[in-house]
Amino acid sequence: MSDLISVQTSTEKKYKLHFGFDLSEELERYVHSYSSDKAFLMVDAFVLEHHRAHFESVLGKKFSELHIFEVPRGEKAKSFSVYQKAVDFVLDKGVERSTPLFAIGGGVTGDLAGFVAATVLRGIPLIHIPTTLLAMVDSSIGGKTGINHTVGKNLVGSFYQPDAVFADVKYLETLAEKEWVNGTSEVLKYGMIHSPEILEQVKSLLDNNEFNIGKAWLPLIQESAQIKANVVEEDTLEAGKRAFLNFGHTFAHVIEREGAYNEYSHGEAVYAGMIAAVYASNMLGAEIELSNLLQFKSLYTFSLNKISSDAEQLTLQMRSDKKVKDEQIQLILLKKMGSPYVYKVSDTEFVEQSWNHALKIFE
Template sequence: MQEVHIDLGARSYAIHIGSGLLARLGNYLKEFRFTPRVLLVTNPVVGSLYGEAATAALENAGFEVLRAEIPEGEEYKSLVTAEKLYDLAYTRELDRRSPVVALGGGVVGDLAGFVAATYLRGVPFVQVPTTLLAQVDSSVGGKVAVNHPRGKNIIGAFYQPRLVLADLDVLKTLDPREVRAGLAEVIKYGVIADGDFFAWLEENLERLLALEAGPLARAVAASCRIKARVVQEDETEQGRRAILNFGHTLGHALEALTGYTTYRHGEAVAIGMAAAARLAAALGMLPESSAARLVNLIRRAGLPVDMPPELPTGDLLASMRRDKKVLAGRLTFVLPVEIGRVEIVRDVPEEAVERVLRLCRNQG
């Protein structure tokens, strides 16, 4: 097992990475002296695979489990779903020391974390991520949120978990598309902060796609360490933490305009990263060879790099103007200047963005 620590003073916590950790979930929670009633949030798919194991692990440690299953899909990460969880928590008398445990991917983690952050002004929160994307990204760093029809994650908070338990064994039941979506975020970390890690990904991509245990553990731990460093420097995204949004400006716009049903989050981010690399190259910030290197790795991972032609450029621009990084209406992008380093660029010329958006259609 590997551990990655996030040092945030009183809000510090550990990320445990390894095999067989789900069976020890109850023992981990006992160390925190929570009250015995636990709200376990999952979805039907994850619940059918791991709900009983998680429940047994908690009950064997003396906890009473209130299990809530939310429908699968980004469209259910909403205030309507959150209200149902509030109702359950209230009627079953959860108190301020009753933990909310998220067993699932990014949707479950974001929603359960939002509920934990806001119910009784904050109750303990534990992440048990079951997708690669959640293990390397959404479960770490304390961003919790629900979506609004006009934008993704615009209603939320910074609320750190007490513990993250990343059991690599659960990734074996992921469908290949979900594995590829998770690799988009892994690739992101190499681009924004570690050129050597990016080169290692180029050499080991096929082993990661095959979920080989050794490379998988290394990729998850390396991704978490990079994110930990960034979060420790800028917990509430006042500056440097925005680099974690590389690829997300366009990615979130694509998700919103397609109703959160066409793309997995990692797929939308992959298109956004390819577009950001092309934009950086067009602005003279990034060598064309480096942009091609990134686009090539995304393609090798089986991820999309282009958009469908039917999405109007004007709608994409309008959606990107509502991105959380936008200040005073100025388009803001995280752009690579080399593999391993990015910059936050404000007031990017719209005509340059429009040219790249046209380029990102039907390129194969």
């Protein structure tokens, strides 16, 4: 028998999510905990154009050396080439283990900058400043970082938790309508898998013409982030419950791929995917009103008629999702509103029917 040495590591990390309208002073106070005089900012190009002076003023008081890397807009920034440029930039400017990196932008910037922070010198301090609804309620929480590969999205990356997240809804003032819709799908998802009253709250924002008002969204953003934080706390490395966050996503990933990642936004695909997942849930005995989701349909203007594959082919494609284990499709379904479960598909017939249903709704 061999000798054994056991290693207990202390990788558990606690961090705070800050929410509010104009968090400049809070951020200014927070950054004083860093010993470094230098900081890196990886900033979405649009955000940089509009807020450069603001970030230079808020962070410049603490850091005498601010090095700003502009992240190109769009999913294409999550590539090996932009990752390489960012790593070159950070190393050229002289990074140390204690130099913090601020990821300022939507999920694209957060994922890319998070991966840079995770890998340079095997990890430097990371602070997320999400500036899209989606990034505030989803991507900035939980530590998933990464870039895309030609084989698929998000296939290269790591789990790397930030030191803190500052979600300042002031930045949402410039967010385009389609990006609000994009983030709304994830908020609706939290309603479906956890807190059904979220759906009513989104509805009342719409009814009150507050759909694109960051301040009005603040409680909902906080509640959504809290749900994600709770799930992540229980299952950081996605061995169990974290999979519930993929409600609608196994369908959505196929829709995104079918549209070559430019026809349908992630949020549109997730919305259609959730409708397919509710239909599938009902076929297995749940009694969920589709109107819970369909009441938001006017927000979504896409049609799935550009998808040329039929339901059988779409179902087959679900097998190549990276979350598929042993070639078996795993769906997140609902027993009832707010009660998700993992379902391993043996009979694909009902998945095909669910696809047909979604395709018909969005024809």
